[in-house]
Amino acid sequence: MVTGTLEKLEKMEQSNLFAPGFFTSKLSEAIGWCRKFSIFGFPMVTACCGMEYMSVACSHYDLDRFGAGFPRFSPRQADVLFVVGTISHKMAPVMRRVYDQMTDPKWVLAFGVCTCTGGFYNNYATVQGIDTIVPVDLYIPGCPPRPEAVMDGIIKLQAKIQAQGIRSTRVE
Amino acid sequence: MNIIELIQNKFPDLVVSTHDQCGDQTVVIRKEGIVTLAKFLKYDPELDFNMLTDLTCVDYLKMNQEPRFEMVYHFYSLTKNHRLRVKALVEEKSPEVDTLCELWPIANWFEREVWDMFGIRFKNHPNLKRILLYEEFVGHPLRKDYPYDKRQPIIGPKN
Numbered sequence: 059m060v061t062g063t064l065e066k067l068e069k070m071e072q073s074n075l076f077a078p079g080f081f082t083s084k085l086s087e088a089i090g091w092c093r094k095f096s097i098f099g100f101p102m103v104t105a106c107c108g109m110e111y112m113s114v115a116c117s118h119y120d121l122d123r124f125g126a127g128f129p130r131f132s133p134r135q136a137d138v139l140f141v142v143g144t145i146s147h148k149m150a151p152v153m154r155r156v157y158d159q160m161t162d163p164k165w166v167l168a169f170g171v172c173t174c175t176g177g178f179y180n181n182y183a184t185v186q187g188i189d190t191i192v193p194v195d196l197y198i199p200g201c202p203p204r205p206e207a208v209m210d211g212i213i214k215l216q217a218k219i220q221a222q223g224i225r226s227t228r229v230e
Numbered sequence: 231m232n233i234i235e236l237i238q239n240k241f242p243d244l245v246v247s248t249h250d251q252c253g254d255q256t257v258v259i260r261k262e263g264i265v266t267l268a269k270f271l272k273y274d275p276e277l278d279f280n281m282l283t284d285l286t287c288v289d290y291l292k293m294n295q296e297p298r299f300e301m302v303y304h305f306y307s308l309t310k311n312h313r314l315r316v317k318a319l320v321e322e323k324s325p326e327v328d329t330l331c332e333l334w335p336i337a338n339w340f341e342r343e344v345w346d347m348f349g350i351r352f353k354n355h356p357n358l359k360r361i362l363l364y365e366e367f368v369g370h371p372l373r374k375d376y377p378y379d380k381r382q383p384i385i386g387p388k389n
Contacts, residue, residue, distance in 0.1 A: 148364055151385055180379055182371040183363075190384060 086223040093163065094216040095125035100136035102156060107144025107170035110202035119205045122211050133159040144172040145185045157192045162228065165195040165215060170202050177201060193229055233277065233314050241267060246319065261301065261318040263330045271305055272333050279305040279314065283329065285340035286346040291374035299350060299387040320350060329355040347372035
């Protein structure tokens with residue numbers, strides 16, 4: 059595909075339409091740009107944060123501006139795991155399984171304070187932050203977070219995806 | 231019909247105390263007689279308690295009350311439309327009560343929950359294992375001496 063594009067560019071040059079013209083970029087930047095505008099999220103909604111997730115996922119806030127408006131309900135098709143709501147100890151292995159099923163490259167987004175730290179659930183049932191189970195890329199605190207906070211988080215995640223390059227490996 | 235009087239006359243040596251507030255009738259009994267009383271409540275045609283609405287436990291640690299635990303049963307009669315609460319006293323030394331699974335099948339899950347949360351064993355229960363928590367969990371979290379911030383081992387994916 060790259061050679062085809064080059065041939066096209068060469069033809070354009072020969073046609074004198076863009077002459078003298080050239081186009082340079084880094085491959086990792088181009089791929090990062092593609093990746094950050096096609097965030098396919100897997101919404102793992104377990105608690106009340108789900109209401110706020112539904113709000114932010116609907117048309118009013120228009121997540122499609124960031125290429126993140128297309129939820130996939132299979133972990134094998136998803137890039138970003140949205141963990142939305144309290145994770146209990148009994149739910150933890152399920153979440154880990156979902157994370158393991160996702161294909162690289164993948165990112166994890168902790169939505170709401172319960173996923174970040176356990177929130178006010180300091181008890182026997184609740185996992186004290188999902189980063190004890192899976193590596194987390196982005197924490198969005200709030201109980202629940204406002205849609206503006208979620209959008210801000212997605213923009214920050216985009217910056218992270220853009221910057222990380224194609225050869226980075228995930229730290230487990 | 232006064233259910234409390236009926237039970238007191240029928241089982242005088244079983245009943246520890248009773249109270250009745252605004253028709254909300256409660257009988258406190260010794261735990262040894264729970265099955266005998268439950269059978270009577272279910273099969274007596276006048277009482278006909280065909281429904282066990284709730285079964286739970288209370289921990290009275292540091293409440294100046296002996297014994298420590300109390301099983302609480304709520305019975306309801308669909309035909310007679312009356313209710314009764316039965317409490318059975320359970321000591322800390324031998325936290326064991328007879329099961330009511332034979333009489334009301336719903337007691338199976340209720341009793342598993344009480345075992346899970348309070349560590350009360352149920353004699354003759356067909357499947358007494360944890361229902362809400364997982365097998366690796368240590369202790370019984372709704373006991374008042376369970377530290378609220380105790381951390382349990384995190385369990386991994388299972389096949």
